[in-house]
Amino acid sequence: MDGFCCGPGYSSPSEAIKAPREKILYTIAIYTGTGIQKPDYLATIDLDPESSTYSKVINRLEMPGIGDELHHMGWNACSSCHGDNKMSRGYLLVPGVRSNNIYVVDTATDPFSPSLYKTVDGAEIKSKTNLSGPHTVHCLGSEIIISFLGDAKGEAPGGYLHLNKDFEIVGRWENSMGDIPFSYDFWYQPRHNVMVSSEWAAPNTFMPGFDLEEVGHLKYGRRLHIWDFAKKKPVETMYLGEDGLVPLEVKFLHDPDSSHGFCGAALSSNVIHFWKSKEEKWEWEKIIDVDNEPHPDWPIPIPGVMSAILVSMDDKYLYINNWLHGDMRQYDISDPHKPVMTGQVWMGGLLGKAPVINGVNITGGPQMYQLSLDGKRMYVTTSLFSTWDNQFYPDMRTQGGAMLMIDCDVKNGGMKINKDFIIDFGKEPNGPSRCHESRYPGGDCTSDIWL
Amino acid sequence: MTKITIANRGNDFYKVKGNKPLLLELRSQGLDLPYGCQYGGCITCAAKLIEGEVDQRAQVALNNRQINDGYVILCVAHAKTDCTFEVGVESHDKLYRNPFIDPLAPHELKADIAIRKDANK
Numbered sequence: 001m002d003g004f005c006c007g008p009g010y011s012s013p014s015e016a017i018k019a020p021r022e023k024i025l026y027t028i029a030i031y032t033g034t035g036i037q038k039p040d041y042l043a044t045i046d047l048d049p050e051s052s053t054y055s056k057v058i059n060r061l062e063m064p065g066i067g068d069e070l071h072h073m074g075w076n077a078c079s080s081c082h083g084d085n086k087m088s089r090g091y092l093l094v095p096g097v098r099s100n101n102i103y104v105v106d107t108a109t110d111p112f113s114p115s116l117y118k119t120v121d122g123a124e125i126k127s128k129t130n131l132s133g134p135h136t137v138h139c140l141g142s143e144i145i146i147s148f149l150g151d152a153k154g155e156a157p158g159g160y161l162h163l164n165k166d167f168e169i170v171g172r173w174e175n176s177m178g179d180i181p182f183s184y185d186f187w188y189q190p191r192h193n194v195m196v197s198s199e200w201a202a203p204n205t206f207m208p209g210f211d212l213e214e215v216g217h218l219k220y221g222r223r224l225h226i227w228d229f230a231k232k233k234p235v236e237t238m239y240l241g242e243d244g245l246v247p248l249e250v251k252f253l254h255d256p257d258s259s260h261g262f263c264g265a266a267l268s269s270n271v272i273h274f275w276k277s278k279e280e281k282w283e284w285e286k287i288i289d290v291d292n293e294p295h296p297d298w299p300i301p302i303p304g305v306m307s308a309i310l311v312s313m314d315d316k317y318l319y320i321n322n323w324l325h326g327d328m329r330q331y332d333i334s335d336p337h338k339p340v341m342t343g344q345v346w347m348g349g350l351l352g353k354a355p356v357i358n359g360v361n362i363t364g365g366p367q368m369y370q371l372s373l374d375g376k377r378m379y380v381t382t383s384l385f386s387t388w389d390n391q392f393y394p395d396m397r398t399q400g401g402a403m404l405m406i407d408c409d410v411k412n413g414g415m416k417i418n419k420d421f422i423i424d425f426g427k428e429p430n431g432p433s434r435c436h437e438s439r440y441p442g443g444d445c446t447s448d449i450w451l
Numbered sequence: 452m453t454k455i456t457i458a459n460r461g462n463d464f465y466k467v468k469g470n471k472p473l474l475l476e477l478r479s480q481g482l483d484l485p486y487g488c489q490y491g492g493c494i495t496c497a498a499k500l501i502e503g504e505v506d507q508r509a510q511v512a513l514n515n516r517q518i519n520d521g522y523v524i525l526c527v528a529h530a531k532t533d534c535t536f537e538v539g540v541e542s543h544d545k546l547y548r549n550p551f552i553d554p555l556a557p558h559e560l561k562a563d564i565a566i567r568k569d570a571n572k
Contacts, residue, residue, distance in 0.1 A: 203492055212550040214560070387494060391547045
């Protein structure tokens with residue numbers, strides 16, 4: 001409906017950029033780990049500046065029970081099935097990291113007030129596929145795969161759940177995990193027959209919180225894995241070492257012909273750039289290194305904790321966050337080997353540079369973000385994961401999370417916090433909740449892939 | 452039957468048989484408790500044991516410092532004697548710590564990587 005053809009998504013990234021401006025946004029909000037005995041929920045945010053409820057939560061879809069820890073989510077269909085008129089982008093798949101349930105939410109019937117369409121039961125996923133700890137959801141054509149970080153007992157490396165278009169469990173997607181020790185995020189680029197996956201840790205390691213010593217005991221990741229996408233098996237490992245401690249989010253450029261991609265190594269707070277050379281060899285290099293910052297109360301300088309990265313739809317800008325420092329940065333990646341910082345804003349963080357934004361106390365730091373398809377508006381949330389929030393930002397229990405908006409200058413570069421937009425999740429009807437990943441109904445910069 | 456007293460719920464008490472994990476037993480008797488994974492791998496349901504003895508060998512989430520501070524993973528724990536707990540996030544004062552400011556000693560790590568305190572003596 002939105003593009004040249006009849007299937008979901010857009011015919012190309014340049015068509016996606018021309019899509020109408022986003023009117024609403026979905027974000028998950030959690031009570032798991034906060035002390036409030038209420039279900040996590042999917043919030044609908046009004047993004048229409050002409051609306052009387054602009055910058056407000058206008059709907060809350062509660063999950064059936066407590067304790068899911070909703071986290072990331074993904075669409076049933078994206079531009080990867082643009083040519084398929086039997087498909088449409090009408091369902092959001094929302095996994096619970098702790099419960100193992102996958103909630104399929106119908107966003108098409110009433111986009112402002114989505115409804116729960118189906119639950120893929122966490123216990124059934126365990127019994128049929130021996131997987132737990134769901135994370136990244138991607139559709140590929142009409143099928144859906146979801147990375148899981150552990151087996152049914154929470155031990156690494158986990159694997160990939162394959163669902164069909166009716167959200168039935170097909171089984172494991174991968175033919176082999178090879179010698180991959182950990183799972184986390186993944187992105188694929190079909191024209192190069194490649195998938196790249198990253199490494200967080202086993203659910204039993206990261207779910208209870210972060211013990212720094214476990215990094216030294218090799219219980220956290222430091223590798224990227226190159227997959228033969230068609231054969232569904234890993235074929236090569238890039239060992240990043242100290243430069244790539246806890247490599248989390250992986251993104252290729254949107255241009256389906258490009259082999260260039262990026263990964264944010266959270267604990268090293270580095271951006272790793274990877275690409276296929278003219279000799280058809282996968283290479284990597286560190287292109288951004290965020291220095292640790294001194295803090296009067298800390299015995300060692302604070303790492304940035306780069307927990308997310310995002311590439312604008314035009315492939316011109318790379319965005320990164322430093323959750324503990326409190327800044328978001330924009331880099332011009334026209335030359336992916338030589339990024340140039342073009343913007344920076346501060347919100348919350350432990351360095352005390354921006355404790356209050358638009359009248360709201362910001363607890364936590366910039367964490368997850370979604371960029372409008374035209375690249376001009378970025379929506380940022382502040383919570384990482386309940387147990388990790390409780391360690392680094394204990395006040396989040398009483399203050400809750402927040403959503404802010406950054407105006408991004410796509411022509412000259414630059415970022416500026418918008419003065420008219422703020423959502424204080426500390427003031428939610430059931431008490432302070434914490435917001436994390438966000439998605440637009442029309443597709444977004446972190447979902448759509450072109451075949 | 453053992454008697455489970457909840458110190459921070461007005462000393463309410465519950466009689467449990469012990470064949471099911473404490474989380475299930477207490478929730479089925481109407482005590483509203485937090486939980487997450489329900490297999491002992493996350494600390495959402497952690498409670499602090501004030502008095503008594505439990506069997507929580509099935510848990511894989513706590514490090515030794517948290518165990519020494521009395522934390523119990525209710526979703527897999529069974530009471531061996533009458534017990535008194537504090538429950539919910541009010542009991543989590545020592546459960547969470549900033550790992551950079553307050554590191555663990557080698558004997559305080561999780562059981563699979565901990566080094567015994569007297570290992571070098």
